[in-house]
Amino acid sequence: MTGRLLNDDALHASAVVANNAMNRERQLAGVNSYTRELGFNPLDWLTVRMRSKGQDTVSMGWLDLCCGTGRALLQAAEHLAAAGLSDRATLVGVDLVDTFDPIPRSGPVPQLVCASVTDWQPPRRFDLITCVHGLHYVGDKLGLLVRAATWLTDTGMFVADLDLTSIRLAGGQPAGPRLTTALRRAGFPYDARRHRVTRTGPRHVDLPYRYLGADDRAGPNYTGQPAIHSIYDIID
Numbered sequence: 001m002t003g004r005l006l007n008d009d010a011l012h013a014s015a016v017v018a019n020n021a022m023n024r025e026r027q028l029a030g031v032n033s034y035t036r037e038l039g040f041n042p043l044d045w046l047t048v049r050m051r052s053k054g055q056d057t058v059s060m061g062w063l064d065l066c067c068g069t070g071r072a073l074l075q076a077a078e079h080l081a082a083a084g085l086s087d088r089a090t091l092v093g094v095d096l097v098d099t100f101d102p103i104p105r106s107g108p109v110p111q112l113v114c115a116s117v118t119d120w121q122p123p124r125r126f127d128l129i130t131c132v133h134g135l136h137y138v139g140d141k142l143g144l145l146v147r148a149a150t151w152l153t154d155t156g157m158f159v160a161d162l163d164l165t166s167i168r169l170a171g172g173q174p175a176g177p178r179l180t181t182a183l184r185r186a187g188f189p190y191d192a193r194r195h196r197v198t199r200t201g202p203r204h205v206d207l208p209y210r211y212l213g214a215d216d217r218a219g220p221n222y223t224g225q226p227a228i229h230s231i232y233d234i235i236d
């Protein structure tokens with residue numbers, strides 16, 4: 001075994017994860033934004049589907065994992081209110097650190113929850129689940145993918161930034177193409193160029209990997225920021 005293995009408590013206290021200099025302020029659209037990182041505007045994505053489903057459908061849900069300040073959700077809530085669509089959407093953000101932007105005194109608000117995504121339980125299923133540059137700091141990344149897959153509505157979409165080289169085996173080597181194949185077979189195509197994992201629709205998924213712990217001394221990843229390695233055993 002190379003490197004060190006931190007459990008979640010130690011990881012959450014690590015300077016790499018509890019890092020004040022992290023970019024937690026992405027907006028919904030514009031230069032430093034979800035639209036730019038994801039390649040689509042989550043609000044537009046939701047409203048197109050709302051309108052195509054007609055007036056009487058139950059509300060659509062957007063869950064943002066590792067939401068940072070929650071700014072993108074707060075801005076989406078404002079736009080929905082202005083369009084008279086507030087009662088058609090449920091917006092939820094979860095972050096380990098309570099650095100949420102102030103919630104407006106009036107109008108619809110997203111639910112911003114201070115918790116670790118590794119043990120948080122959702123109140124409902126979601127049409128859209130995003131995780132923008134959050135997985136880089138989560139210990140059991142594959143466990144989160146497996147759980148989030150069960151939180152999607154039938155046509156729901158999950159999209160997350162993921163650096164697959166940060167998923168390592170106990171010997172220290174990247175899990176490599178075998179993991180990419182396992183993810184694809186489980187319905188999580190991985191775009192290596194964009195460092196992005198996606199899936200559509202819910203499913204109980206098994207990935208043949210057992211989480212051992214995290215190493216917070218991995219150094220910078222492709223974003224240029226220090227990130228962590230997540231260490232796994234292969235289950236044969």
Ligand SMILES: C[S@@+](CC[C@H](N)C(=O)[O-])C[C@H]1O[C@@H](n2cnc3c(N)ncnc32)[C@H](O)[C@@H]1O
Pocket residue numbers: 017022023024025026027065066067068069094095096097115116117118131132133134137138139
């Ligand atoms: C680089 S920031 C991105 C924040 C936001 N998505 C954005 O783009 O503005 C990564 C976020 O992941 C959060 N985070 C790290 N580990 C987490 C965990 N286990 N559960 C919930 N949030 C976590 C951090 O607190 C931080 O706010």
